[in-house]
Amino acid sequence: MxxxxxxxxxxxxxxxxxxxxxxxxxxxxxxxxxxxxxxxxxxxxxxxxxxxxxxxxxxxxxxxxxxxxxxxxxxxxxxxxxxxxxxxxxxxxxxxxxxxxxxxxxxxxxxxxxxxxxxxxxxxxxxxxxVFPGISNSMVRQGVEALDETTSIQLSYVVAGSGGAGVTVMRTTFIGLQRPFDAWLNGRWQSIRPYTERETLEFPAPYGKANVYWYDMPEAITLQQTFPVKSVITKFGVVPDFYNHATRAMAHWLPPIVLRSPKTVEFLAHVSHSMTSVTDRFSGTGVAMRCDIKGQQAGTATHYVSTFAHHSAAxxxxxxxxxxxxxxxxxxxxxxxxxxxxxxxxxxxxxxxxxxxxxxxxxxxxxxxxxx
CATH class of the missing domain: 3.40.50.720 (NAD(P)-binding Rossmann-like Domain)
Structure with missing residues (x-):
């Protein structure tokens, strides 16, 4: 056995x-x-x-x-x-x-x-x-294989409330806001500030149009190593949308020395978990993902999109x-x-x-x- x-x-x-x-x-x-x-x-x-x-x-x-x-x-x-x-x-x-x-x-x-x-x-x-990373990476491979040539990859994720994953995920979110990160854009590594460049995208039901922001994910480096592309973009957001505004405020208003303190992370994680324990009742705890791949097929510029949704991120x-x-x-x-x-x-x-x-x-x- x-x-x-x-x-x-x-x-x-x-x-x-x-x-x-x-x-x-x-x-x-x-x-x-x-x-x-x-x-x-x-x-x-x-x-x-x-x-x-x-x-x-x-x-x-x-x-x-x-x-x-x-x-x-x-x-x-x-x-x-x-x-x-x-x-x-x-x-x-x-x-x-x-x-x-x-x-x-x-x-x-x-x-x-x-x-x-x-x-x-x-x-x-x-x-x-x-799920992300994970299923999302395989969605990218599936899309790259559908095209003759790939120039850019964008992965966008939306989580409802806590995602049903507990306080650990909240810690991960706030740790990810602490420092700028490098992203592969237009063929070179560029420094990106987390939770910037808000973008509204269409996700599967029940999410519809939802907002996402730059966020550091390991796919940003592994996809660049795996596929010969000019750009890899990873974005993340939460529903309800007021959580995005609160998260962005933490990322840009708190002094870096405060945001990087383990005590701050624990405080924010537990406060957020308490809030989502209430809002999860109407927002749910699901996840939605969108994969946008641009390139060429049969000599024609092509835009491939794949999507995935589940009622529970956990x-x-x-x-x-x-x-x-x-x-x-x-x-x-x-x-x-x-x-x-x-x-x-x-x-x-x-x-x-x-x-x-x-x-x-x-x-x-x-x-x-x-x-x-």
Whole structure:
């Protein structure tokens, strides 16, 4: 019997990953966390093929021992701004495949730097999985393959309220506002200030027209490495729209030294979580994504658009990461090394896992709808 170790599996994101793995594979799941009471409750909800094991990531021998018992490790203990690559390194040392829900640029770079070691050890490590990044990366690959030549990629994301993902996602949002970041624009890296250049785009129902802003995502660097394009744009927004105005105010009015304080991040994260616990009742906790790719097909300038929506951002993240876990466990995804999703997951496999989870990607090409 195969066993999956989910680091942070007692949390909202981790437990949704566990549910997907238990649904689509025969594997047994070990979830970890620091809160024993929460872990026990989550284990009972997941059923007899799941167990809870308390784990301290700051204890290397304990971490290595837990990894050694697994066939696959899923790292879902964010925010990844604060994480080292110790879990990935332990997997490489133990010869265990790995995937994660990392969503932060510096962590992505540190993980990709371990590619030679993972390749030598025969370990397949797929990072940046989930919904965004994750499903979004595969949407880009699908679109690039639909064109003869690609010049620009834009990924735009909208989350309703908390997204159902808990206070950790709030921390991640405010950490992402702390510093300018580099974006690949017109063939060169340029410094961008987060939460600028508000743009109104059309998203799937029930969102319709929604507003998004520049936001730092790891796709900004991995897509530039994967595809020969002149520009990669990543934007993010929240509904209801008043959250965008509040977030922009935090990004531009608070002194940098205050915004970068861990105490400030904790305060803002908990205040925001309290607010969304009220507004989630009418806004929902869903996610919508839009992929705009410009290029050429048959010598003609072409604009490809694909969209995706789900009623829960947390559940969608679980489905995205769970699908990668399923492929790793089955041996269908076997490429030793460390990769972002778009470099290692074929469009055929992507479509198969989306179909098995009844998830739809809607696509248009020059205003003519094409099937997924």
């Amino acid at each position: 195969q066993r999956v170790l989910i680091i942070g599996g007692a949390g909202r994101i981790g437990s949704n990953i566990a549910k997907d793995i238990l649904t689509h594979t025969d594997a047994e799941v070990t979830i970890t966390g620091r809160n024993t009471q929460q872990g026990s409750i989550t284990q009972q909800q997941l059923g007899s093929r799941a167990e809870f094991h308390p784990l301290d990531l700051a204890n290397p021998p304990e971490l290595r021992a837990a990894v050694a018992k697994a066939n696959l490790v899923v790292h879902s203990a964010g925010p990844f701004h604060y994480r080292t690559t110790d879990v990935l390194r332990a997997c490489i040392e133990q010869g265990v495949n790995y995937t994660d829900v990392s969503d932060e640029r510096s962590f992505t770079r540190k993980a990709l730097a371990l590619h030679p070691e993972a390749e030598t050890a025969g370990v397949t490590a797929v990072i940046n999985t989930g 559940i969608a993240t679980g489905l995205g990461t769970g699908s990668i876990a399923e492929l790793l466990l089955s041996g269908k995804l076997k490429h030793p090394g460390v990769y972002p999703v778009e470099q290692v997951l074929s469009t055929d496999l992507f479509k198969a896992t989306m179909n098995s989870r009844q998830l739809e990607i809607h696509q248009t090409l020059n205003k003519a709808e094409i099937t997924s």
